[in-house]
């Protein structure tokens with residue numbers, strides 16, 4: 001490569017963030033970079049799905065290349081997004097209410113279907129005295145809730161691996177933000193101790209399943225520590241609601257702390273197969289959030305078809321079919337981990353998110369392109385969502401993947417690991 005030229009595959013997320021200025025040269029350079037990758041035929045992101053997020057999908061890349069892929073890139077964990085009963089419920093709501101809610105939920109956008117979903121969520125969780133605040137995105141649940149319930153002079157204490165929406169909510173709130181080491185209850189204790197006895201309102205934020213590593217939140221230890229210090233607790237069960245726990249009520253249920261969590265965050269975009277989310281909190285707190293979460297107050301309510309579809313998905317997830325789908329997704333994830341872990345680094349995963357850590361960001365585009373051409377699609381995560389040089393493919397396993405599809409995917413990924421040099425060294429027994 002001639003000196004002074006950048007290798008287009010040296011891409012990292014922050015590559016174009018260094019020159020934000022009046023001329024918007026970062027936007028021009030980003031666009032030129034994208035054109036160069038496109039011209040090289042390697043742009044694998046945003047490949048257009050030609051149908052529902054099933055275990056195998058037809059896609060058309062932005063270059064026009066059509067491919068059939070084993071879909072490990074979509075978090076439709078229980079396959080409910082294309083379930084016929086869910087689609088039927090959404091169609092009925094579409095026919096009755098039309099396309100959109102056409103108003104803020106606080107003004108005129110709260111429809112009967114929204115109240116039905118709220119009641120179904122409360123009934124499913126079985127927590128007395130709670131209320132629900134619905135949002136049109138899971139991201140908005142965290143930013144809106146945090147900014148509504150903590151203020152300047154309060155403290156937010158966040159697990160270092162927490163999702164961007166929690167971090168952004170903490171920043172929006174203008175409270176002091178502190179971090180504790182990932183899943184480390186002793187470190188959380190030290191941070192809370194350090195705030196002193198007159199710290200005012202303190203909110204500890206963590207998750208059910210962490211999406212970068214697929215590991216579970218250490219909630220059985222974290223929640224009691226927070227409570228001992230009089231802190232409130234927010235648990236984001238985006239990737240675990242309806243999947244984890246004996247009844248699908250998440251990792252909070254699995255760890256026996258469901259009734260101690262002050263803000264239980266669920267998203268409808270994962271296991272429920274739709275879009276949107278909710279926070280479950282004390283009834284009066286949920287009511288307050290309804291009004292004071294700005295991204296809820298100043299934004300349109302979730303559309304009726306999705307709302308009714310999510311309610312139907314919840315009904316299925318709460319019944320015997322849900323239990324059977326949970327059993328299958330756990331079994332499928334265990335199979336994929338078993339196939340991959342001797343050959344590639346899968347980290348500390350213990351859920352339906354199986355990461356394959358390939359390390360170098362410069363491999364991302366070539367690897368994604370190669371995998372798609374071999375018939376596999378995964379979801380990439382790199383800096384700043386994970387540390388530098390710990391880039392990874394996240395494989396989202398669903399209840400509907402077959403053992404054949406998972407074996408095929410593992411075989412291709414292991415071949416990629418040898419091709420790109422991230423296979424684990426052979427162990428000498």
Ligand code: PMP
Nearest residue numbers: 137138139163165211238267269
């Ligand atoms: N929380 C977590 C932990 C997430 O991983 C995500 C997105 N994947 C969100 C919140 C945002 O949810 P949504 O995509 O439904 O807006």
